[in-house]
Amino acid sequence: MFFGKTSVGVEWSQPGRAHGLLRATLMRPAQGVEAIDLLVDGKAHPVDLSALPAGAATLPVNIHTMLLGDGRHTLELVVRSAQGRQSTGAHDFELANPGALAARVRASLAGRGVPLAYAGPCDAGRYDYDDASLRPWFDREDADAHVQALLDAGRIDAGEAEALRGFVRDGYLLLPGGLDDALVDRALEAMQKAVDEGYQGYRYGDSTRLEQMHNVFPAIRELWLQPRILRMLGLLFDEPAQPCQSLGYVFGSQQDAHQDTIHLTPFPAGYMCGVWMALEDVQPGSGELVVYPGSHRLPRVRMHDSGCAKVEGPDWSGFGATVVRRWGELLEAGGFQPMPYLAKRGSVLIWHENLMHAGSVRRDPSLSRRSVVTHHFARGSLAFYDSTGLAGITHDTGAAA
Incomplete structure (x- = not known):
């Protein structure tokens, strides 16, 4: 079994400069997904897989950029499966979420414990609409x-x-x-x-x-x-x-x-x-x-x-x-x-x-x-x-x- 790190193609919804929700779309490994890490400036953060549907050909990962500071960041996704580790490689982004509303949204996400990144479909159930x-x-x-x-x-x-x-x-x-x-x-x-x-x-x-x-x-x-x-x-x-x-x-x-x-x-x-x-x-x-x-x-x-x-x-x-x-x-x-x-x-x-x-x-x-x-x-x-x-x-x- 090969556990080396190979490359995987990725499509970013907002290449280069991003705000709000940033989506990365990857091809799903044939042997299934064991874990995904989002590396932000080299530091690993686990991606929430709880909503990842079975059997889909693609692997969407949604990133709450508001939970990261504004400015330049390097992002990389590493997918672990029975096939080994696959990486998107490092991609540079300029993140910009200014303003009072972004600050309130950032506080709401943090207070509710919304993950920095999650795989699968976007869903309103993740957010505190009752606030x-x-x-x-x-x-x-x-x-x-x-x-x-x-x-x-x-x-x-x-x-x-x-x-x-x-x-x-x-x-x-x-x-x-x-x-x-x-x-x-x-x-x-x-x-x-x-x-x-x-x-x-x-x-x-x-x-x-x-x-x-x-x-x-x-x-x-x-x-x-x-x-x-x-x-x-x-x-x-x-x-x-x-x-x-x-x-x-x-x-x-x-x-x-x-x-x-x-x-x-x-x-x-x-x-x-x-x-x-x-x-x-x-x-x-x-x-x-x-x-x-x-x-x-x-x-x-x-x-x-x-x-x-x-x-x-x-x-x-x-x-x-x-x-x-x-x-x-x-x-x-x-x-x-x-x-x-x-x-x-x-x-x-x-x-x-x-x-x-x-x-x-x-x-x-x-x-x-x-x-x-x-x-x-x-x-x-x-x-x-x-x-x-x-x-x-x-x-x-x-x-x-």
């Missing part, structure tokens, strides 16, 4: 006083104050002023180019979304990093907003009523918002967005609470039978009524991560509903996908709140 001290201001009883303090200090104007109060009350707000018309024109041109080129295999008429267009089309990236949107998100988070993804829609999504909480999961709760940007006037029957005002105060549905297994691959039937059904029960029990959002071109809707929303049925399939959706996390929060167990990747914009 009231971690709640964002808009989920607290003194939220109106917070808005008034911002107004009195001259940090916001009357229109922004009204929008923030609406967010507290309803779970969403309309960004005062919306988008510049010229930017909307450029975004429409980019979307048409994506359609013409069959971006990601898209076929005209489908409800399929176009993912991560900001990586290919500069106009969509402008939307992704729109300063006025980042400013409003910064006011909500009390931290700079870090974009995570972009989704483009030519037609309505027809998606069931849902909370984003389980798909784009922040820790602490509340530190993620969705942004919906209309590129054209939305017509009735086009599969318009529907929101449920006030539903952001409903209990959050998470995978470990619902008894639903992590989703792997394209089969979401188990998720639908448990989680989606639970969402419907919550809406019915609370008596929440859907409100169609007939957006005007250039309007921007920002919603709470727990707000129930849906894509209505496309009663007239010929009607388009061109729009771009982005999701942003607060700097200092952890970002992951509770539904699939994947780690999220957020991007540091350098914006100030």
Whole structure:
């Protein structure tokens, strides 16, 4: 039996510079895993294997970088199995988790005894979501006083104050002023180019979304990093907003009523918002967005609470039978009524991560509903996908709140 140290390939979710959750993905040894060590600047830390599923071909290791000091660190993973020891080799990272929220998250992780690193899927059950001290201001009883303090200090104007109060009350707000018309024109041109080129295999008429267009089309990236949107998100988070993804829609999504909480999961709760940007006037029957005002105060549905297994691959039937059904029960029990959002071109809707929303049925399939959706996390929060167990990747914009 060979007990020497051989190399193993690794893919890092944030190569070079990292914050929040850093994921390393390795190939799993054929003989099984006995132990994994994370070496930080040469010092070994055991990786928690309690949630590692049997039989998976890959070996994901999630690292809470907040539990390490900011600055340059050398990281290496060593996997021990019956085949011997396999190492990823040493990789240098610049870790950056500044700000008050990151400090509170760091204290929560340490106080709960959350491990520095663990193998397997990300799961909300690892974190202390019951800690009231971690709640964002808009989920607290003194939220109106917070808005008034911002107004009195001259940090916001009357229109922004009204929008923030609406967010507290309803779970969403309309960004005062919306988008510049010229930017909307450029975004429409980019979307048409994506359609013409069959971006990601898209076929005209489908409800399929176009993912991560900001990586290919500069106009969509402008939307992704729109300063006025980042400013409003910064006011909500009390931290700079870090974009995570972009989704483009030519037609309505027809998606069931849902909370984003389980798909784009922040820790602490509340530190993620969705942004919906209309590129054209939305017509009735086009599969318009529907929101449920006030539903952001409903209990959050998470995978470990619902008894639903992590989703792997394209089969979401188990998720639908448990989680989606639970969402419907919550809406019915609370008596929440859907409100169609007939957006005007250039309007921007920002919603709470727990707000129930849906894509209505496309009663007239010929009607388009061109729009771009982005999701942003607060700097200092952890970002992951509770539904699939994947780690999220957020991007540091350098914006100030």
